[in-house]
Amino acid sequence: MGETFLELKGIKKSFGGVKALRGVDLTVNKGEIHCLAGENGCGKSTLIKVISGAHAADEGEVRIEGKLMQNFSPIDAIRMGVQVIYQDFAIFPNLTVAENIAMNRALESGRKRMDWKESRKLAVGAMEQIGARIDPDALVERLSVAHKQMVAICRAILGEARLLILDEPTTALTAKEVESLFAVLKKLKAKGIAIMIVTHKIDEIFEIADRLTILRNGENAASGDIGEFDRPAFIKHMTGREILETKYRPENPDREEILRVEGLTRRGAFENVSFALNRGDVLGITGLLGSGRGEIGEALFGLAPAESGRIFLHGKEIRIRSVGDAAAHRFAYVPEDRLTQGLFLERSISDNIAAASVRSYFRHGRLQHGAIYDAAVGWIRKISIAAPSPAPPARTLSGGNQQKVVIAKWLNTDPALLILNGPTVGVDVGAKADIHQLLHQLAQNGVGVIVISDDLSELVQNCNQIILMRAGRIGLELESAETDEAALSGMLNGKVQKEGS
Amino acid sequence: MGRFLTRKNLTRNEMLVVYIIAALSLMIGAVNSAFFSMGTVIDTARSMLVTVIFALCEMAIIISGGIDVSFPAIACFSLYSTIAFMNAYHIDSVAFAFFFSGFLGLLWGALNAILIAKFRIPALIATLGTSSLASGAILVISGGKEISMIPPSVDALSQQFLFSVTNASGVKSSLTVFILLPAALCLLFHFVLRHTMFGRGIYAIGGDADAARIAGFNVFRTQCILYMAAGLIIGIAAITHAILMRNANPSNLMGSEMMVIAAVVIGGTRITGGHGSVVGTVLGVLLITLVSNNLIMLNVPNYWQTFAVGLIIVIGTSITSLRAKRIALSPKI
Numbered sequence: 128m129g130e131t132f133l134e135l136k137g138i139k140k141s142f143g144g145v146k147a148l149r150g151v152d153l154t155v156n157k158g159e160i161h162c163l164a165g166e167n168g169c170g171k172s173t174l175i176k177v178i179s180g181a182h183a184a185d186e187g188e189v190r191i192e193g194k195l196m197q198n199f200s201p202i203d204a205i206r207m208g209v210q211v212i213y214q215d216f217a218i219f220p221n222l223t224v225a226e227n228i229a230m231n232r233a234l235e236s237g238r239k240r241m242d243w244k245e246s247r248k249l250a251v252g253a254m255e256q257i258g259a260r261i262d263p264d265a266l267v268e269r270l271s272v273a274h275k276q277m278v279a280i281c282r283a284i285l286g287e288a289r290l291l292i293l294d295e296p297t298t299a300l301t302a303k304e305v306e307s308l309f310a311v312l313k314k315l316k317a318k319g320i321a322i323m324i325v326t327h328k329i330d331e332i333f334e335i336a337d338r339l340t341i342l343r344n345g346e347n348a349a350s351g352d353i354g355e356f357d358r359p360a361f362i363k364h365m366t367g368r369e370i371l372e373t374k375y376r377p378e379n380p381d382r383e384e385i386l387r388v389e390g391l392t393r394r395g396a397f398e399n400v401s402f403a404l405n406r407g408d409v410l411g412i413t414g415l416l417g418s419g420r421g422e423i424g425e426a427l428f429g430l431a432p433a434e435s436g437r438i439f440l441h442g443k444e445i446r447i448r449s450v451g452d453a454a455a456h457r458f459a460y461v462p463e464d465r466l467t468q469g470l471f472l473e474r475s476i477s478d479n480i481a482a483a484s485v486r487s488y489f490r491h492g493r494l495q496h497g498a499i500y501d502a503a504v505g506w507i508r509k510i511s512i513a514a515p516s517p518a519p520p521a522r523t524l525s526g527g528n529q530q531k532v533v534i535a536k537w538l539n540t541d542p543a544l545l546i547l548n549g550p551t552v553g554v555d556v557g558a559k560a561d562i563h564q565l566l567h568q569l570a571q572n573g574v575g576v577i578v579i580s581d582d583l584s585e586l587v588q589n590c591n592q593i594i595l596m597r598a599g600r601i602g603l604e605l606e607s608a609e610t611d612e613a614a615l616s617g618m619l620n621g622k623v624q625k626e627g628s
Numbered sequence: 629m630g631r632f633l634t635r636k637n638l639t640r641n642e643m644l645v646v647y648i649i650a651a652l653s654l655m656i657g658a659v660n661s662a663f664f665s666m667g668t669v670i671d672t673a674r675s676m677l678v679t680v681i682f683a684l685c686e687m688a689i690i691i692s693g694g695i696d697v698s699f700p701a702i703a704c705f706s707l708y709s710t711i712a713f714m715n716a717y718h719i720d721s722v723a724f725a726f727f728f729s730g731f732l733g734l735l736w737g738a739l740n741a742i743l744i745a746k747f748r749i750p751a752l753i754a755t756l757g758t759s760s761l762a763s764g765a766i767l768v769i770s771g772g773k774e775i776s777m778i779p780p781s782v783d784a785l786s787q788q789f790l791f792s793v794t795n796a797s798g799v800k801s802s803l804t805v806f807i808l809l810p811a812a813l814c815l816l817f818h819f820v821l822r823h824t825m826f827g828r829g830i831y832a833i834g835g836d837a838d839a840a841r842i843a844g845f846n847v848f849r850t851q852c853i854l855y856m857a858a859g860l861i862i863g864i865a866a867i868t869h870a871i872l873m874r875n876a877n878p879s880n881l882m883g884s885e886m887m888v889i890a891a892v893v894i895g896g897t898r899i900t901g902g903h904g905s906v907v908g909t910v911l912g913v914l915l916i917t918l919v920s921n922n923l924i925m926l927n928v929p930n931y932w933q934t935f936a937v938g939l940i941i942v943i944g945t946s947i948t949s950l951r952a953k954r955i956a957l958s959p960k961i
Contacts, residue, residue, distance in 0.1 A: 202844070217842045219835035221902030226828070233825060234844045241828050268955055 131193070132157045132290055132321040133178065133209075138187035140173055147173040149345040150187070155290060158319045160312060162332045162353075164365055165342035166527075166555035171325050174342070175292055179211045180204035191290075208289030214298065216279040220268035224261050225250035228281045235286075253281035257311045273304035280311065290321040297331055298552060301416045302581060302619075309335050327365065327555045329358060330584065341365050366557040374607055375567055375589050377407030384442060385575040386544055388427075391436030396422035397599040400436070404544075404592075409566055409576045411586035411607070413619065414596030421463065423596075424546045424579050428460035429453040440543065456544075459483070459537035461530075463548040469533040470521050477503035477517035479532050484540045506535040510565050527551075527558025534562065544575040551585060563589045583612045583619070595619060641896035641947075645911040649918065656922045663925070666793040667801040674803070676917045677872070680810040680910060681865035682888045683895075684817045685858035687909045690892060691821070692854055693834040693901030694744060694751035698736065699888075700881040701762035702859060703866035706732040708766050710867055711775050711876035720779040729867035730860050736762055737859015738852075745851035763882060770878035778874060786871050806868050813861065818906040830854060834901030890937050891916040893944040898952070916940065 133155040140148040148170045155161045165171050176182040178189065180201040189196045191207045199207075218227050229246035250263045259277040261270065267278060276296065283291055293312075297305045312322055312335065326332060332339065333353065340350035341364045349356075349364040356364075386404040391397065397419035404410050414420040426433040429450040438445055440456055447453050453460070462468035471479055481488060481499040488495045503517035512531045514524060521532055530550065537545060550566070551559045566589060570576045580586055586593055587607050595603040595618060603618060657663045682699055689696045710729040714720070736758060743754035789802040821827035829850045832840040841847050870876045895912025897904030919940070920933050928936075 201842075215839075217836070217839040219832050219839055219902070221831060221835035221898075222828075230828070230832070231843050239825055241823050241825055243823075 130157055131155070132191065134188075134190040134193075135174075135178070136188040136190075138174065138177055138184045138189070140170075140177060140182060140185050147345055148177070148184070151342065151345070152347055153340050153350070155321045155323055156338075157289070157321050158316055159337040160316055160322045160324065160335055162336040162339045163323055163325045163342065164327055164332060164339060164361075165348070166327065166365060166525075166557050169342040170345040171342055172294070173345075175211060175294060175325065178204070178290075178292065179209055205286060208287055209292070210283035210286055210288035210290070211292045211294065212276070212279045212283060212296065213294050216275050218267055218275060218278055218282070221266065223264050223266055224270070224278055225263035227267055227278050228253055228263075228285060231282055232285045249285055250281065253285050256284060257281065257314055259311070271304075272299040273301075273308065276300075276308065277311070280315075284315070288320060290323065291315065292323045292325070294325045296324060297326065297328060302616075303415075305331065329361060329556070332361070333358070343367055362556055365555075366560075374587065375409060375563075375591055376608070377405075377409075377591055378571060382406070383573075385440070385573070387439040387442075389437045389439075391423070391426060391433045391438070393422065393426055393431065393433045395599075396426070396431070397596070400601055402592075402594060402601070402604070404575045404577065406573050407570050408592055409570045409578060409590045411590030411593040412577060412579045412596065413581055413583065413586055413593065413615075414602070415619065416581075418596040418602075419599040420579050420581075420596045421548055424460065424548050424577065427453065427544070427546055427577070428458055430460070454540075457540065457542050458544045459540055459542035459546065461533050461537060461545070461547040461550060463552065469536075470529060472522040473520050475518050476507070476512070476514055476521055476524070476532055479521050480506055480517070480535045480539055483536050502539055503535075506539065510535060510538075511561060525555075525558075527554040527562075530554050530562065531558065534565065538569070542574060544577070545569060546577045546579070548579045549582075550578060550580065551582065559585070583615045587612050587615060639896055639905070639908070642905070642908045642911055645894060645896070645908070645915055649911065649915050652915070652918055652922075656918070656925050659927075660925045662795070663922070665795055667795050667799065670793065670801040670803045672914070672917055672921065673807055674872075675921055676913050677804070677807055677810055678865050678869045679884070679888060679891065679917065680913050681813055681861060681868075682884070683891050683909050683913050684810075684813055684906065685861055686885075686888050687892045687895070687897050687904045687906070688817065688821065688830060688854060689751070689858060690889075690897050690899060691834045691901060691904045692830045692851065693837060694851070694855075695889070695899075696740065696755045696855075696858065697752065697885045697889075698740060698755035698759035698762065699858070699862045700884045701759040701766070702733055702736040702862050703869065703881050704878050705736065705762040705766045706730075706863040707866035707870040708770055708775070708876045708878045711778060711870060712769065714779050714782075715775065715777060720781050722782050722785060725779070725782045725867050725871075726864055730863040733859040733861070733863020733866065734856055735859070737856040737862070740859065741852040741855035744855060745848050759885075763879070766878045772878065774875050774877040774880075776875045778871065778876070782871060783874060786874055804872065806872060809864075809868060814906050814910060821906070826850065826853070831902060834903075886941065887916055887920070887937050888913075890941040890944060893948065894940055898948050899945050900948075900952070 131154050135151060135153040138148050138151045151170070151174060163171055163174070173182065177184050180199045180203055183198060191209065196203070225247040228250035232249065233241065233246065247263050254261060257277070257280060259281065261274050261277060267275060270278065296308060300308060316322055324335070336353045338351065339353055339356060341348040341361070343365065383406040384403060385406055389401045391400040400423060402410065412420050412423060422431060425431045427438070427447060429447045429452050432448050438447055445456055471482065477499050480503045488499050500517055506512065507514055507517060510531050512528050512535065514528065521529055524532065551562055554562065566576050566578070578586065578590055587610065591607055593605050593607055593615070594601055653663070685699065686696055706729040709732055710725055713728065714725060740755055740758050743749045743758070744751050786804070788805040790805055790807065792800055792802040794800045821830065829840065829845045832843065832845055833847055833850060837847055869881065891912035892904070892909055893899055893912070894915060895908035897909065916937065919936050923932060923936060924930055
């Protein structure tokens, strides 16, 4: 292992009475990829802010290259080579790639003039270093998330990063994009740059990390070389409980049909899609981005209705031409991006839970606030949302609990069919297990459950049936009992050609 | 000119405005053959003069993510107070007129800056308030009456021309020297916005104010300088307006904010901030000026002017918003 770049000792930090960090130790060496893992709310974000100088620690030492850092600002941290890439990248959508990459460097130099030629040269140079090929003159708003991330990384490289911290870098990336991100990170590592990735995705940690530090409730739960951990140990350290990775099987073999779809087609999105969903089934739909996996959910919920094909609910043919139609048949849809599509972040938990069923709370033209409150209290208890009461705004919850609120909102409508698009994106292992258990219960109780996801381990463990989409058509249909994650991944990426296209 | 108006130099939006201007000119020219003449060029330039200055300030402010509806009131206040003050104290100095009017504008701009940059009041609300203050104050001072007496040496500037042309029917058109003012400001705005870090900071703030702060831009200072500079320039434009009109009217600029915002938006500045160019803005002002000066030639009653400006705002902002949506949905590179 290389020499130590960053060393934290006994870091403590409280906000008001809440102890976010209760004495955390962490060392990151030059030229290593260090994963900082932990559930939402374990203090990962606070720790990053302490390292980047955004928060001052109440107690403890921060040393960069052996130098004790006291009362340092973000600018000081940047001067020492600490660069943080947050989830929103903090880039400018209205400016060109080159300008975004070179902007910070120009600002730091204190120059008054903008030198376009120089910016472009610097940007191209930085992109060459990591092998990124993006048009330097393109506006950033036209870039994919993965390319925006590359822009942010290039900017950090130009800022002479010696420790690059990435906060949940893979949340919005497809499997392929994650691969190329990791390739870039390995290149940087070879240059001797220390890299710290904050994440809770087990597979990725085992793929990329050299060393690992796990936080739980603001304390070190474990840390060491990646070789010292296996999956069960990792999960136990992270959650503090044993979570079994099992496969879901519907209990009663009673095959009463809930939903049947025949020849569903929307040109340019998906073609001739047919499947049936029986009581107790959890149906998984996966596929690469653009394979039509998400569009099927949108069509069933009427967001972008199918042009042809038939949909049967409990054996009766229904028409879904709008969201109104879907709602009338008690369909519920949990969108992929809960922050912009699923939640009113500033409103209370109870308002959010009642949002989709608010009509049923009107009596004599007045809203029954008491009934809404009671319903919210009920859901908080039933699906264990970690909230003291239904009153605080949704934004105060962690990602996993926010997702539970979104699901509770739809469960409160008493749905016949629940469609979830990426139900556990950005949700930690513990909350994920809770959500999965909830889905199984719903399925057993006769709610049709469709999970659209590219998280293959989630699908294998939680769906008894899996549909794999390829270029808008159903490529494969399989029982999860017959497959595992590796096989599914192979089929998804076309490495194994089983049947059909 | 022909080589300049190419795809390479202009964005798609700006090209569109060029096409619309060309089509409109052809329509007007078909009805009135006298339209295609040097006289029209001079008259149009003269009508655009003050509007271009206002539009440049508005554009910079909209790029930064703000908006300013107070400039007509600030302009009325500055020009009327300056002329009234000079008359009362018998000051007859061109330098004083520009300095004083610019200074008054700067003060109002400073008020906008404090409200927006310091108190973080939404720009629309803040400038609505400033606008009401300034126009209310000037109505109290003036009693609603205009002053037709401009100090003689200042007034003499209105008769300074770069050149004159006489058309076939003997009508003489002269181009005022003041046209140099918007021309110089166009170059200045283009230089500052495109080639200084301060200008790039305006774009950065309009793109994402938080990201700008993280990157190390001084958002507070940038906004302060921007609103104060806009106030100063508006004060100077105001006195120019008074000299050209040869009177000091306490209210005749009021209401022009809609026209200016329409011009800026049609010129490709996104109302949500972060995008905009001097060339586009000048084209936008040209289009709006042609519409309001020549609707009558197309047998459209003058009353329709306001309607036409409204239509341009609605269409212009819709195009912007639709394009933003299309970019959001379009395949990413």
